[in-house]
Amino acid sequence: MPILTVEHLTHVYSPGTPLEKTAIEDVSLEIEKGQLLGVIGHTGSGKSTFIQHLDGLLKPTSGVVRFNGADINADKALLRNVRFQVGLVFQYPEYQLFEETVFRDIAFGPKNMGLDEAEVRERVAEAAAFVGVPEALMEASPLELSGGQKRRVAIAGVIAMRPEVLILDEPTAGLDPAGRESILKNICAYQKSSGAAVLLISHSMDEVARIADRLIVFHDGHVAMDGTPAEVFGQAPMLKEMGLTVPAATEIALALRARGVALPDGIYTISHLQELLCAMGREGGIC
Numbered sequence: 383m384p385i386l387t388v389e390h391l392t393h394v395y396s397p398g399t400p401l402e403k404t405a406i407e408d409v410s411l412e413i414e415k416g417q418l419l420g421v422i423g424h425t426g427s428g429k430s431t432f433i434q435h436l437d438g439l440l441k442p443t444s445g446v447v448r449f450n451g452a453d454i455n456a457d458k459a460l461l462r463n464v465r466f467q468v469g470l471v472f473q474y475p476e477y478q479l480f481e482e483t484v485f486r487d488i489a490f491g492p493k494n495m496g497l498d499e500a501e502v503r504e505r506v507a508e509a510a511a512f513v514g515v516p517e518a519l520m521e522a523s524p525l526e527l528s529g530g531q532k533r534r535v536a537i538a539g540v541i542a543m544r545p546e547v548l549i550l551d552e553p554t555a556g557l558d559p560a561g562r563e564s565i566l567k568n569i570c571a572y573q574k575s576s577g578a579a580v581l582l583i584s585h586s587m588d589e590v591a592r593i594a595d596r597l598i599v600f601h602d603g604h605v606a607m608d609g610t611p612a613e614v615f616g617q618a619p620m621l622k623e624m625g626l627t628v629p630a631a632t633e634i635a636l637a638l639r640a641r642g643v644a645l646p647d648g649i650y651t652i653s654h655l656q657e658l659l660c661a662m663g664r665e666g667g668i669c
Contacts, residue, residue, distance in 0.1 A: 383451055384412035385546055385579055386436060386468070391445035393431050405431040406603045409445070413581070415546060418573050420590030420611075421583045423600030424625045429583055432600065433549050436581075437468035449547075466495055469545030473552040473583075476532030479524035484515065484535050487524050491543040509542035512575075513568045530561040534568070541572055548572065549581040554589065562586075566593060591615065591629040591650040599624070612648035631655045 391409040396402050406428040413419065423429045434440040435447050438454050438461045447454050454464045469491075472478065481487040488509055492502045510517070513534040519527070524535055537553065550569065554562035570593055573580045584590050590597060590611070597614040599607035601624045607614050615621070618628045618636060628636075628650075635649040643662075649655050 385415040385450060386413040387446075387448040387451070388412075388432075388435070389446045389448070391432070391435060391447065392443050393435065393440060394443045397443065404603055406600075409603075409605055411598065411605060411608060413547070413579050415579050416573075416577050418570070418580045418593060418595050419582065420594030420597045421581055421600070422585070422587065422590060422597060422626065423606075427600040428603040429600040430551065433470065433551065433581065433583060436547065436549060437465050437470050439470070466491070466543050467545050468547040468549065469540035469543055470549045471537050471540050471551065471553060473555055475536030475553075476524075476529065479532060479536060482523065483521050484510075484524055484527070485520040487535055488515075488538045488542050491539055495543060505542040505544065506538075509538040512541055512572050513538045514564065530557055530564075533557065533561075533565065537565070537568070544576065545578060547579045547581070549583070551583045552585065553582070554584070554586070562589070569593070587615075587627050587629045587632075591631075599626070611650050615650040616648035 388409055388411050392404065392407045394402060394404050409428075409432060421429050421433070431440065435442060438447075441455055449464045449468065452460060454461050479487050481490060485506060488506045489502050492505045497505070507517075510520070515531070515534050515538055519531065524532060527535065533553065537550070540548065548569075553569065554565050557565065566589060569580060569582065572578070582590060582594065594611060597607065597609060597611055598605055599614060599621070606624065607617065607620075615628055615632050618632050621628055631652045631654065632650050635645050635655055639645050645655075645658060649658070
């Protein structure tokens with residue numbers, strides 16, 4: 383059974399007013415535990431509205447969201463539990479830090495779950511280790527941290543609840559290259575260790591190409607594509623028609639094919655492109 387099932391989901395903002403807008407319409411898909419999904423789409427495509435339905439922050443205008451088969455909006459107690467099991471980290475989550483110390487910020491979720499002090503401390507230590515927050519910072523004020531450190535603390539606060547689904551909205555936005563790489567490694571480590579489903583919303587095609595095993599592409603409130611990175615980036619012209627970019631490796635492969643180099647579709651990482659070019663070079667006696 384999928385951990386999350388979305389059935390014919392539609393959401394209309396400000397219905398019946400001059401500002402009425404359909405953000406997503408008739409979206410249906412399933413998410414399995416253990417998947418690492420990249421969710422992409424240009425601004426206004428519906429992806430942020432979509433993810434806010436997965437833990438009940440928004441209620442559908444029509445359609446159903448199910449967690450382990452149960453309608454999350456059918457019962458208040460169920461919805462409260464789902465919000466611990468489906469963890470959502472908003473873009474620039476450091477703006478949500480509010481406690482006096484790093485420890486208390488990370489501990490906020492587990493405490494609200496009603497866990498005892500020993501379990502809370504265990505979860506805080508575990509989550510901090512996953513995202514690289516050193517013990518020396520536990521009594522520091524979150525407001526005194528760097529931007530990257532704040533981002534890690536905010537993500538740790540969600541991971542500390544040990545969600546079965548972790549949703550991250552642009553988790554590397556605004557970080558330098560080293561910070562982005564570190565955060566992505568932390569996310570992958572958590573996914574592999576916990577077996578949770580992870581949804582990564584990103585405008586960086588190179589990021590999702592490298593770590594996702596499935597891509598969902600939103601366009602004008604609909605799911606325009608749903609497949610492996612090779613399947614999705616193999617349709618580069620269609621992605622560009624939607625106003626999206628493609629990974630650097632895909633762009634290079636397109637340019638080489640236009641110059642007569644016989645490369646297959648579905649190239650989306652530099653390592654894959656390099657392997658193909660080297661193989662061609664060996665066949666031609668170049669390498």
